[in-house]
Amino acid sequence: MIPPEEIREHVKKLAQRISKDYKDKNLLLVGILKGSFIFMADLVRELDLDDIEIDFMKVTSYGEGTESSREPKIEADMSINPQGRHVLIVEDIVDTGYSFKSLLEILKARHPASLKTCTLLSKSERREVEVPIDYLGMSIENRWVEGYGLDTNERGRQYPFVGARK
Ligand code: IMP
Ligand code: MG
DSSP states (O other): OBOHHHHHHHHHHHHHHHHHHTTTSOEEEEEEETTTHHHHHHHHHHOOOSSEEEEEEEEESOSSSSSOOSOOEEEEOOSSOOTTSEEEEEEEEESSSHHHHHHHHHHHTTOOSEEEEEEEEEOGGGOSSOOOOSEEEEEOOSSOEEBTTBOBTTBSTTOSSBEEOO
């Protein structure tokens, strides 16, 4: 569905925009585990910035299945205090929007200097709550996908491409 070369192009474009916007600022990237681990690793290596911190949060929204629980739970919190920092949330994919919505609420309450969102993929058709996406790699059709960090019941994260489930 999306070959590695195409993903690389999207990651590069996102990194260029982010590097420009955070030129004279500190940047705290908060990757949402587990899905964002490959995207985050590729993204930070394309950033032309020096003042970067990297942290992660683990949020579970689906459990075993492909239907959103609509009640994302924090399973592991970040370790850097985001207060006064320019925070950018890094997601693999935005689907119903519930994960981003609750993450934004949680992080806003911790008083970052600024708060923005970045996602490699978005299934706009599936959105149930409106969430701001400041940096979007690409919109995809409404199909379950895996690879490049994304899983189906914990399988398929290792593929270098994003592919639809058969
Ligand atoms: P949301 O809360 O419905 O926006 O769900 C977002 C989360 O659901 C993402 O961070 C993914 O972990 C997971 N997710 C949504 N769609 C897919 C998919 O097609 N493949 C794998 N994971 C997905
Ligand atoms: Mg996820």
